[in-house]
Amino acid sequence: MITLNFSHPLTAEQLAQVTGLTKQPVERVVDVPVQVDHGRPLAEQIAKLAEAAGLSSEEWQTLPLVVNPPGYAPAATALLAELHGRMGHFPPLLWIRAAAGSTPTRFEVSEIVDVQTIRDRAREGRRPHFMDGRTS
Numbered sequence: 001m002i003t004l005n006f007s008h009p010l011t012a013e014q015l016a017q018v019t020g021l022t023k024q025p026v027e028r029v030v031d032v033p034v035q036v037d038h039g040r041p042l043a044e045q046i047a048k049l050a051e052a053a054g055l056s057s058e059e060w061q062t063l064p065l066v067v068n069p070p071g072y073a074p075a076a077t078a079l080l081a082e083l084h085g086r087m088g089h090f091p092p093l094l095w096i097r098a099a100a101g102s103t104p105t106r107f108e109v110s111e112i113v114d115v116q117t118i119r120d121r122a123r124e125g126r127r128p129h130f131m132d133g134r135t136s
Contacts, residue, residue, distance in 0.1 A: 001064040003029045004053050006079060007071055007096075008107075017109035018094065024064060030054065034070040046078040050086060060086040066112060068094040080115070090115035 001024040003010065010018075015026045032052045036045060055063070060083075067083065069076040084090050095111040 001026055001066060003066050003068065003094075004091075005029055005031045005068045006034050006049065006075075007068045010068065014094075014096065014107070014109050018066065018112070021109065021112045022066065022092075034072070034075060036070075036072055036075050042074060042078050043082075046075065046082050049075075049079060050082045055086075057086070061088055065091050066094060067091045068096065090119055092116075 001018075001022060003015070003018060003026050009031065010029060015029065019025050030053050032049055034049060036042065065087070067079075069079055080090065080093075093113040093115055094109050095113050096107050097110045099106045099108045
């Protein structure tokens with residue numbers, strides 16, 4: 001599996017947690033530094049970040065990928081849309097949080113978020129209005 005890291009560097013411990021959670025070894029980490037320029041359009045910056053990962057069109061669609069998104073919400077949201085367009089589905093995301101009771105603060109991978117499943121479940125709640133008795 002390949003980890004695309006658009007955030008802080010990942011530690012050996014965090015990569016081991018990714019392997020444990022996914023049951024797949026992390027074969028490669030692609031670090032893509034993120035620095036958003038508020039004076040330029042976000043979409044063009046995000047497209048360049050995706051390009052910086054260095055994957056071909058075929059690789060985007062076929063490789064097992066997990067993504068550590070940037071911490072800046074607008075960049076993370078736009079990146080998720082960009083990657084969906086390249087991959088044809090949403091990639092799984094790392095959820096990294098502060099480890100409880102750690103001093104100094106230590107960060108751990110608490111979950112691999114299956115964004116595609118979240119999207120698919122949300123679609124189940126969509127139905128035509130005529131099916132629920134509403135007319136407008």
